[in-house]
Amino acid sequence: xxxxxxxxxxxxxxxxxxxxxxxxxxxxxxxxxxxxxxxxxxxxxxxxxxxxxxxxxxxxxxxxxxxxxxxxxxxxxxxxxxxxxxxxxxxxxxxxxxxxxxxxxxxxxxxxxxxxxxxxxxxxxxxxxxxxxxxxxxxxxxxxxxxxxxxxxxxxxxxxxxxxxxxxxxxxxxxxxxxxxxxxxxxxxxxxxxxxxxxxxxxxxxxxxxxxxxxxxxxxxxxxxxxxxxxxx
Numbered sequence: 705x706x707x708x709x710x711x712x713x714x715x716x717x718x719x720x721x722x723x724x725x726x727x728x729x730x731x732x733x734x735x736x737x738x739x740x741x742x743x744x745x746x747x748x749x750x751x752x753x754x755x756x757x758x759x760x761x762x763x764x765x766x767x768x769x770x771x772x773x774x775x776x777x778x779x780x781x782x783x784x785x786x787x788x789x790x791x792x793x794x795x796x797x798x799x800x801x802x803x804x805x806x807x808x809x810x811x812x813x814x815x816x817x818x819x820x821x822x823x824x825x826x827x828x829x830x831x832x833x834x835x836x837x838x839x840x841x842x843x844x845x846x847x848x849x850x851x852x853x854x855x856x857x858x859x860x861x862x863x864x865x866x867x868x869x870x871x872x873x874x875x876x877x878x879x880x881x882x883x884x885x886x887x888x889x890x891x892x893x894x895x896x897x898x899x900x901x902x903x904x905x906x907x908x909x910x911x912x913x914x915x916x917x918x919x920x921x922x923x924x925x926x927x928x929x930x931x932x933x934x935x936x937x
Contacts, residue, residue: 709822709858710734710865714742714796716787716811719759726802726826727763734772736865741767741774744790746783753778784814791821798858803827803929824858827929840868844903848874848888856892860901870896870903882907 713734717723734741743760747753760776767774775794779786791799801812803825808816816823844859846852863870872892874885889905896903921929 708861709798710737710739710861712740712742712794712796712798714744714787714791714794714799714821716783716799716801717743717745717760717763718783719745719756720804722804723802724763726800727766729826730800731766731770733862733865734767735770737861739772741772742777742790742794742796743774744777744779744787746779746781746786749780751780753780783811784818787811787815788819788821791819796821798822798824800824800826822854822858825929840866841871842866842868843871843873845873845875846889846892848885853892856896860896870901871906872903873906876907 710733713730715726715730717727741764743763745756745760747756756778757776760778764774764776777790779790787799790796799815799819799821801815801824803812808825812823812825816825842859842863844856859870862868872889874889876882876885885907886905889907893903893905
């Protein structure tokens with residue numbers, strides 16, 4: 705499968721275990737996709753650049769040992785600005801960050817608002833074993849908008865790498881939306897089928913607006929959550 709969003713992945717780290725927890729979750733996926741990895745850390749005025757670089761080099765070694773190309777960068781200043789500048793300058797295809805237990809932090813919130821690159825927010829409650837039995841499932845919630853469909857390329861890319869099935873889900877807010885919602889799901893599934901891809905469909909309801917639901921799922925889900933923000937053209 706041709707890699708797209710996972711081709712050049714930037715992972716911001718701040719030296720904490722919470723931020724670093726994204727690495728073991730992404731590592732097997734990026735190894736399978738042959739991704740190029742960019743690790744970045746920002747430090748304050750009084751912090752040592754050498755110590756921060758040594759930390760990143762240690763993380764990079766894990767990817768290098770797997771045969772991947774891994775780069776490191778340490779910068780002083782505003783974390784979102786440094787991350788966005790590196791993402792643009794290196795033409796990365798995806799920014800991947802860990803969501804800490806307390807929820808989205810200011811850096812991730814700002815990147816989601818202003819980044820020109822897709823942002824993947826991953827809440828890792830545990831490290832899933834890739835060798836476990838049974839086929840994996842990726843649930844892709846949709847709300848009928850083109851914006852919500854922008855997460856599908858990454859979901860499908862992950863499904864191809866992990867040999868997972870994809871379920872397209874639409875929450876029914878009102879009874880009179882059911883027919884339209886099902887038609888929309890079938891339309892998306894048909895377009896995927898034309899590309900040689902298979903997806904199941906599900907519908908349920910009711911629910912609140914997508915944004916609050918996403919944040920709530922991130923904070924409470926017992927399984928890893930991938931929340932992808934992709935800015936419109």
